Amino acid sequence: IRPQGDQEHVRNALLNFLGKLSDGNGIPDPTQGWNLTSYPCKDNWVGIKCDAHFTVKRINLDHGNFSGIFDPSTLCSVHSLAASLTIISLNENTLRGANIDELAKCNQITGFHIGGNQFSGSIPEAFARLNNLKRLDISRNSFSGVLPDLARISGLTEFSAQENQLSGTIPNFDFPNFNTFNVTVNKFSGPIPRGGDLFDASCYSDNPDLCGAPLTNRCTSLPSNSSGGNTSKKGLSNDQILMYSGYFLVGLVVVLLIIFWVCKNKKAKEESYDPVNKVVAINDDSSLNASVVSSEYKSVVNKSGVSVASAESGPVSASLVVLTSPEVNGLKFDELLKAPAELLGRGKHGSVYKVICQDQGMTLAVKRIKDWGISSSDFRQRMQRLDQVKHPNVLPAVAFYCSKQEKLLVYEYQPNGSVFKLLHGTQLNQVFDWGSRLGVAATIAEALAFMHEQLQEDGIAHGNLKSSNILLNKNMEPCISEYVVLRPLLDKLLSIRDENYV
Numbered sequence: 001i002r003p004q005g006d007q008e009h010v011r012n013a014l015l016n017f018l019g020k021l022s023d024g025n026g027i028p029d030p031t032q033g034w035n036l037t038s039y040p041c042k043d044n045w046v047g048i049k050c051d052a053h054f055t056v057k058r059i060n061l062d063h064g065n066f067s068g069i070f071d072p073s074t075l076c077s078v079h080s081l082a083a084s085l086t087i088i089s090l091n092e093n094t095l096r097g098a099n100i101d102e103l104a105k106c107n108q109i110t111g112f113h114i115g116g117n118q119f120s121g122s123i124p125e126a127f128a129r130l131n132n133l134k135r136l137d138i139s140r141n142s143f144s145g146v147l148p149d150l151a152r153i154s155g156l157t158e159f160s161a162q163e164n165q166l167s168g169t170i171p172n173f174d175f176p177n178f179n180t181f182n183v184t185v186n187k188f189s190g191p192i193p194r195g196g197d198l199f200d201a202s203c204y205s206d207n208p209d210l211c212g213a214p215l216t217n218r219c220t221s222l223p224s225n226s227s228g229g230n231t232s233k234k235g236l237s238n239d240q241i242l243m244y245s246g247y248f249l250v251g252l253v254v255v256l257l258i259i260f261w262v263c264k265n266k267k268a269k270e271e272s273y274d275p276v277n278k279v280v281a282i283n284d285d286s287s288l289n290a291s292v293v294s295s296e297y298k299s300v301v302n303k304s305g306v307s308v309a310s311a312e313s314g315p316v317s318a319s320l321v322v323l324t325s326p327e328v329n330g331l332k333f334d335e336l337l338k339a340p341a342e343l344l345g346r347g348k349h350g351s352v353y354k355v356i357c358q359d360q361g362m363t364l365a366v367k368r369i370k371d372w373g374i375s376s377s378d379f380r381q382r383m384q385r386l387d388q389v390k391h392p393n394v395l396p397a398v399a400f401y402c403s404k405q406e407k408l409l410v411y412e413y414q415p416n417g418s419v420f421k422l423l424h425g426t427q428l429n430q431v432f433d434w435g436s437r438l439g440v441a442a443t444i445a446e447a448l449a450f451m452h453e454q455l456q457e458d459g460i461a462h463g464n465l466k467s468s469n470i471l472l473n474k475n476m477e478p479c480i481s482e483y484v485v486l487r488p489l490l491d492k493l494l495s496i497r498d499e500n501y502v
């Protein structure tokens with residue numbers, strides 16, 4: 001049995017509800033209850049059905065001659081009523097509606113019957129939240145607009161909506177569950193959903209734009225969603241659309257993660273690329289073909305991101321540095337390094353490769369220096385200092401690469417061999433008489449004197465002057481090559497002495 005206070009609340013709510021329903025006139029016959037001197041369950045108000053605990057379960061005021069307003073908020077905002085009411089039946093009155101969406105608060109409702117009234121406007125979305133609804137009768141009113149997705153209410157077995165002005169598509173109801181279905185005389189359009197043919201064509205008649213079984217007019221195209229129907233073009237419910245969108249988003253995230261992972265790995269691989277090993281491999285196996293050599297050089301350039309630069313660009317840490325040289329200005333260095341290469345020879349201090357750049361019409365000689373005990377910064381400083389000192393008989397480096405383990409020097413290729421080859425007769429058809437030899441010696445001595453004078457303060461000497469490092473340029477002029485490749489012998493002796501002393 002409900003406490004007195006609660007019953008008073010319920011009584012007040014019902015009287016409020018009736019007041020609006022009857023437009024303030026109440027129930028004409030006082031013997032029917034509905035007054036402040038009695039209680040709805042205890043005194044058996046007309047139209048009220050309660051259970052054994054005096055809880056209001058049903059309100060049935062069909063044919064009550066009511067012409068006011070049905071406002072569900074008067075009932076459903078009272079917690080105990082909202083939790084107990086299962087049926088509201090107001091058929092065959094002349095009622096209009098207000099706050100109809102508030103009915104969703106009475107979520108125990110299993111039957112809502114307002115057939116034969118004057119309700120108008122659209123059916124609120126909130127109706128689709130009446131999860132316990134089994135029977136819905138909104139027939140013979142003036143409802144318009146599209147239906148909410150009532151197909152979400154899984155237990156629905158009766159839907160009577162005939163003689164309204166409803167439009168849009170018919171929700172994808174679970175027709176096999178239904179025992180009553182009627183949407184005649186409306187403005188529904190599109191195909192009758194799957195299973196809808198369980199009901200006769202008479203249940204669909206007078207909807208000119210409806211098509212498909214059980215109607216005789218066939219659907220010619222996919223249903224249009226422009227009228228705002230609650231199903232998608234392919235008959236997907238909102239839930240399904242939401243679900244597929246979720247799958248799509250998860251898929252997208254996975255794909256993006258994979259792309260991110262692949263890119264990261266690629267970058268890590270590029271960063272961990274060690275040109276030394278490749279060069280060593282070439283050095284260890286002279287039968288390796290030229291393209292291997294060139295690809296190694298290419299990766300050096302790619303890694304550094306440096307192409308031909310002017311002298312002002314200066315050194316780039318652990319990367320290829322292009323020094324000034326009129327011959328290579330404007331030449332793209334990566335293109336140059338893509339070119340085929342061939343091993344020219346191995347000396348005591350490293351190997352030299354001939355690299356042919358056909359596009360630019362240039363041929364270069366690249367020397368990889370082996371085991372040179374000099375720091376990268378020292379090497380870089382020497383190269384840059386040397387670049388400032390020019391002599392026509394000293395072959396300038398056009399570029400260098402410098403990392404902790406690796407040092408490369410790039411020169412213009414000199415086509416006429418070395419003084420060593422002239423002296424030892426390996427070059428045929430070359431006459432190297434004493435006059436020419438003295439001329440070469442004088443030229444080299446002069447060039448050397450110039451370099452020593454210029455670089456005196458820097459303490460930079462050639463350190464490895466010999467006939468194989470005196471090359472003959474295209475004019476058969478002798479040029480000192482590989483200046484600065486080695487520290488001067490004196491430096492070496494001093495460092496050996498220091499090491500022993502320590």
Ligand SMILES: Nc1ncnc2c1ncn2[C@@H]1O[C@H](COP(=O)(O)OP(=O)(O)OP(=O)(O)O)[C@@H](O)[C@H]1O
Pocket residue numbers: 344345346347348349350351352365411412413414415417418464468469471481482
């Ligand atoms: N710029 C160049 N143009 C043409 N040939 C070159 C050039 N630089 C070097 N060479 C040739 O490449 C070959 C190998 O040179 P490399 O300097 O490695 O040998 P090396 O002088 O005998 O030894 P090292 O200088 O290491 O003591 C030599 O025959 C040399 O004349």
